Amino acid sequence: MVRKRTFDREGHAHFVTFSCDRRHRLLDHDRAKQVVLGVLNSQLSRQDGRCVGFVVVPDHVHAIVWFPRPDQISHFMTQWKQRRSVQIRRLVRCCLLGYAGTIDLTQPVWQAGSNEFNLFTERKTEEKLISMHLNPVRAGLVERPCDWPWSSARSYETGRSVGVPVAWPC
Template identity: 30%
Template sequence: MGRSRYKFHEDHYPYFITSSVVGGLPIFMDPLITKMVLDALNYLQNESKVTLYGYVIMPNHIHLIVEDKELSRKLRAFKSFTGRVIIDYLIEKNRTELVADFKSKKLKNHRDSEHQVWQEGLHPKQIFTHKILQQKMEYIHFNPVKTGFVENPVHWKYSSAIDYKGGEGIIPVTLFQG
């Protein structure tokens, strides 16, 4: 399979990012695995200084709206780190079937690890207008509604939807002022 046509261009715009788990495995149904991703998103904000405007974590993928001058590198590190801690957790909990799935789904060109948690690529889409930002934010926040998990986006625990309605989500986000 060839490289993605999606690329990071100008670094002074936010990007809409989608990252999926290999094989569509619904690993984020496990709250401890989801917490690992949330903790890593917090680290991205606090230590790597990435601006996180919005997010949603679904059972087998995540959507982010983020901005940073070195976004590509930092998100690759995020995926590498979370992939490693997820595999370590699954091994520790003796979830051998999932570990085997992640081993069997690994692309041959990934030589630096025995397993692969995330699909290759980030599918970045540059957000260059406020209208596009609103569309993407609505898309990610309504993802759990569209899938039938909740009737109201603010009821999905693993999302920034509540932050945009004046509440406080599990992790902080930078509210987009545009």
């Protein structure tokens, strides 16, 4: 099997994707999406990172992140996934009892690993940003990317806050 290498010393943005275990729709509820974005925001702040863009749909997450210092992406992904797992489990157990009965909470929240790769050019960064913003449209959740409240598309189109500061890498 060919293993894709992620380079984390050159100052490139990183496109990251991860999915809920067995594609369960654990992010169907707005409060679960808020957890994902809250942890994204706090982890970026802890590591002085920037979010170029993101989208959270019911069964997976995409983000483009950038860090000013080398060797940050691995720690970022580990922390983001671990902290969200704990909070999402807690949310489902205490607040979404009907949903909790439909899934096995002893199973992992996320599929093992994540898909991440470098975005070496501004053109590729723009391409991935547009593609991920179209995810809710392709899934039939909204008609236009800026209509999905769990995405940075609205920030790019209207300049309105989306809860996570969005900024282009330096």
